Amino acid sequence: MLSSMTTSFVARLRANDQAAWFELWETFGPVVRAQLTKWGNGRIGAETVRDLSQETMAALSNSIDRYDPSRGARFSTWLLAIAKHVLGDEMDRRMAAKRGSGKKTATLEDAWMAGSREARVDDAYEAAVFRAKVEAAIRKVERECEFTDFEIFRMRVLDGKSGKDVADAVGVSEPTVSRRLAKVREILRARVAETVAIFSFTEEELHEGERNGLVQSPNKADDVLFDEAVAEIFHRQLELRAAEEAGGRR
């Protein structure tokens, strides 16, 4: 059963709300590009991958009206199946359907709704989709928090600096650093829950946060674990983007 937030987001997509589509593209574009690069196996360049990731979103927008939540596909599977379709389409275009030959490009089937057999989901991809959700939550927090508060969070949690170093850098006391950090953490907890809920189609996806150490119950010990989990997820996502950037240069 879809959460109300997912339903409303899907409704925005169906209504062709460009801001919603941009949010989807901004959040999952890197994951889709990484997957397309992997499938392309060196046969498609970075520029083409960029174009294809945009085409994936266009294909999603064409198929959104046919989305049937009762058939139980995961959000990640949905995204992956469409990406695979777009890549296959591109390969068809290149290999056989040279312009004027009369061969039609691939048509999108509804197989993805029940989890396409062709678009196999591997653990690395699932993890990347989840990390993208957490990254989107961090972005929301960045937009929402005071600049200095977020910088304290960035230095302390994402850059791993000590409380004293952060306090020195920003020119505040250590207790102030802790207080502001707690404030940002609280907002981040809420945004992670919210973002995961928006981009989840199944119950299993909804609980990915807890399985990855992003526990929602606030206590001192959990705070440390939460910070470590966030930093770990964030840095893994950075690696994905760095790999994508390196792939673009080869």
Next chain:
Amino acid sequence: MPILFGIIAAVFGLALVAIVLTVVLVPIFRGIGWLVSHVFAFVGGEIRDALRLVGAAITAVIFSLLVVANILIFRWSASAHFGRAFSAEIGAGAASVYRILVGHPARLLGLNTLVEGLERRVPDAVAAAPTADRPSRRTGQFENYRIIGSLPGGGSGGKLYIAEPDDLKLASFARNGQRDVEQVVIKSFSLQDGSSLPQIVRESRALDAAKKLGLVLDHELSPERFFYVMRYVPGESLGLVTQHLHAASPDGGLSNANLGRSLGYIEKLLGTLSRYHRGGLWHKDVKPDNIIIHGDDAHLVDFGLITPLRSAMTLTTHGTEYFRDPEMVRMALKGVKVHEVDGAKFDIYAAGAVLYSVVENQFPAHGGLSQISKRCPDAVRWIIRRSMTEYAKRYPNADAMLADLEFVRRAADPFAIKPAELPSVAGGASLGCRGRAGARRGIHVCPAPGRGRPGRPCPGRGRRPRLRVVRGRPRGRAGRRRGSGP
């Protein structure tokens, strides 16, 4: 008793063996594992590229046959199409040969940095190479100008020529107060040469704005073509200069001297942006490839997207990925009008992204969340973050960012400066992030008395940074100018 000693000795012996195994054998096995994986990667890479080479050769033969066949049946366009495909296959084959002979063996020997120039800088330079030195016959000549060269075309679709004005034209420039013009850049759009009407309309819209700043020397609009003339500054793009500076610095990041030079370029950029903004304009396409370095000067070029800050038009998503504020895209997609936002802040985001790319030698692929891994003063990190943060919390104007940057660059040891000491922070601009309401009120931030440099006027008032010549510039490895959102 002897049995007990025996047991204790055995336990100690076992512990000792375990420690030896851990300390000695584990690293050895790890090393062997690394070596094996390295060799497998090499062999795998060689096999893959050998197969790619064979595939490219077969495909190239097929394409060459198609080229000939289409020539024989007078299908010139199809022939040219297959000719391009043939060239692409030859290029792919050549790249495979390079990787088989040089790339993979060099990586096997751990010489990654050795081939970096070949694999990165050479393709970039080749991609940025100018096109034909003469305008096509269809475009025609430019009266009173002698074409002496060309520049790579940018994302705007215009063609760029370097030219020398004749005496008549020089006299005309002098009458308009434009002296010391030696060479110019002509940016030309011709419908016959493939430019589209929207491109021409967009560029001509920017013309009035550019003239206000004295950036355009001459222009002509006719039914066939549109062109305008700017001063020419020789030099290299900041993108290429950044690569050179990093190549000449240690692995961990820019050396002190090169960091100082780089920050100097960004200061010049901010001075120029400040002048644009005070003139009521917004550049909209600030990126390393649009900044030309000539000596110690940095010249902002290409004003194809310049927009008046008070324009009544709807925001568009034009700009270059990585250097374009995602917030601007969101606003554009919501149909926000240009005059409803402070466009100067989008230039400030781009300036921060440029500063990031100079420090990191990478694009800020992660937007405002991009990590800074190279050697960089904390205060500069703060400046990058503050310029790339959310719209309402960003530096209120280019001068505020410039004041912070100057403060760091002129310090005896930039690495000793803490973010809290920056003029914008010490003056309360940062800690008192005023949010959207503050931004709407256009709050002006000045360094706090006594904390900034003494006797310095409040930035944003009275400073007249130099603005130098402009010429059209191309897209670069940063990616293309994007015409629209997703």
